[in-house]
Amino acid sequence: MRRGGYPSEVAARRARDELLALSREEQAGRSWTVARWLRYWLSTRTRIRPTARMHYTRDVEHFLIPHIGGLILGDLTSRQLNMAFAQIGSTRNRSGQPQTPCTLQHVHTTLRAALSAAVREGLIVDNPARRVELPARARPQAQVWTEARVAEWAATGQRPTIAVWTPGQLASFLDYVRDDRLFALWWLIALRGLRRGEAAGLRWTEVDLHAGQLSVVRQRTTAGYDVHEGPPKSAASRRTVALDQHTVRVLRQHRDRQQQRRRAARAEVGKVCHDSGYVFTGPDGLPLHPGYLTQRLRLLVARAGSPPIRLHDLRHGAATLRAPPART
Template identity: 55%
Template sequence: MTGQGVVFKYCTCDEGRVGQRRSRRCPRLAERGHGLWAFDTRMPDLTGRRRQVRRSGFRSKSAACRVRDELLAQTPELRAGAVWTLEQWLKHWISTRTSIRPTTARSYQSHITLYLLPHLGHYRLGQVTARQLTEAFAVLAQQHNRYGEPLAGSTLHRVKATLRAAFNAAIREGLVTDNPARRIELAPARRPHAVVWTEPRVQTWRRTGEREPVTVWTAEQLATFLQNTNTDRLHALWHLIALRGLRRGEAAGLRWCDVDLDTRQLVISQQRVEVTGAILVGPPKSAASRRTVALDPHTVAVLRAHAQRQRFERRAADEDWTDTGYVFTKIDGLPLRPSYVTNRFRLLRRNLGLPPVRLHDLRHGAASLAHCAGADLKLIQDQLGHASIVLTADTYTTVLPPAQHNAAAATAALVLDAARRVRGDITRKSRAERRRANRITARRKPCLINLNPQVSGLALNLSKQATSRRGRATGEQPLSA
């Protein structure tokens, strides 16, 4: 066993004090059947570092040696999978991820720290089963978030996606051969759909405070907000987000070199995001997010007024001005923090007494307004920078009330026109059937009245003569009139 560690016997009987075990000092260890066996060895992991590995609970020395030898005979990758805990692997995995976005890395780290390590970190990486994962997620479903509400189904699905990604990486490294996270069954998470702040919903909110998770303003409510903030320094920013659907980070990261007011368009080429208090400047959220956004003449006028205001602030600041090239800045020229934009919008909305919406909900509203104005889904997808039109259709195109009324009227008109055509067909068919029935009846019914007097008299005489002949033949006398 040289170089393979040690195999030893230990005892689990009480020593007379609570929480104390005799371990390897028990005088009864020499007795047959008393105590258990364990082994302690060291073996290198994937990083080349030698780690201590200890296993215990074997009934015999031979069983402990067999498990130790099997472990040492495995490849370094499988050995690491059998030795490493899930906590060790998750920490190693997240520390080596270099190709993901900072916000994605922050999300992964949050899932690992808050949910995965407390419930699954102690399991061996190569011994995790789908049953263990299912039980852990059942416990997670009973937890509450920072607002005291149960964890949303979407959160559980994102945590599961993080775990699946970690196991997929372990498979690529050769640490495990299966991904048990793919067999976790969770209740389907429904994507929240934006609802419009109609007057009944506004009254209910003012009375009870109840609101939907995602809400959008009507065109009138949005116009009220924009009109009452036309003197705000960031009026052009609210205008761009509300009408063209820019993300917060895209608006905060917009530079004048990306804006062409003469051709009425701007290019989304970067964004500013806030990760654990630090501001990071990087590419847009996805490849589809790098896009060109068309501008209407009114938006161009708003941006020209904003540029003029910024030039005035630059002259007023003089040497204190920092030329950063950003469209939306502080009064000294420095770029805005995304969190400041959110807080500023919330304050303006509250001061105006409008129903609550998030800053990101203005992006939902921009899609709904474009859809209501007649833009098709493909144009809206390009405007918002979505990689999939399904997301655009399912989440961002809540139809506003006027469009709903027009669609309802068009549907009713279609049905009513069809009903009139069907009713006309039935009427024409009934008339034709009646005429056909009359002709058949006229052919089958004997003629009882003849309007020609001569023909009628001749028929009456012939009838009398026939009756007289029948009477002479039978001996009957005709009745007198």
């Protein structure tokens, strides 16, 4: 470690002696840069989900290190951080738009967690990120696709940030996709509130059609394009979902068609269909990539002529919608 700028040799020796009297943790806080600490902190985060690691790494490498990485960890102040976040807020995202308050909040959450770890390790005594002031983040509320909103969307292309269908719009969509290979998946997400990853990771061993229930014990998520399978999003997400008679009938029909496709594939020379045990699979019998479900829903919504919604918005409407009668 090298430091300069002292008015005399005596002052320099005094500073050296003060540093040597500190603990190793305190010495690290006086000598490590913010960049070094952030990367070390990331390397110790061994029990987080791959998606969380990807977001942390993006925040650290893309936002934090370019703006505060060269500062000394122990000298970091809330004034420096406020200036850094003002600079981050003036940059543009991939769409050429200013960084959103949501992005700034995510970056701040990452920095605050990293500096809190530095406090616990004894490198610093206070977390200056606690006093950073950020723009308020407006939380958009889900809006129903009323006739007026549908007309405005058709005329201008403008749509709500979060939108849900009316029961009639949902029934119309489900009627349109009833012959789709993933009809049962759209049904479960829309009417039983499964998340995309939970539906993609659902296995037949977790479905009890006799008792009319299924258990959510895993999910398939993505980090970039890579798929990772693990436990649900939170402890509360590990749950048992009751299935009404219409949903049981839909799942029975889906299982029967899946078994028919598997038998047909076995009868054809050179065609392979795996018995993976997943409820929703591709033509090869293997589980689906979660990103495919998002793309597939977008395509089907456009073909059905329904007002657009995201896959997660389809789930959001489940709490207020009642299941329409199943068609046979």
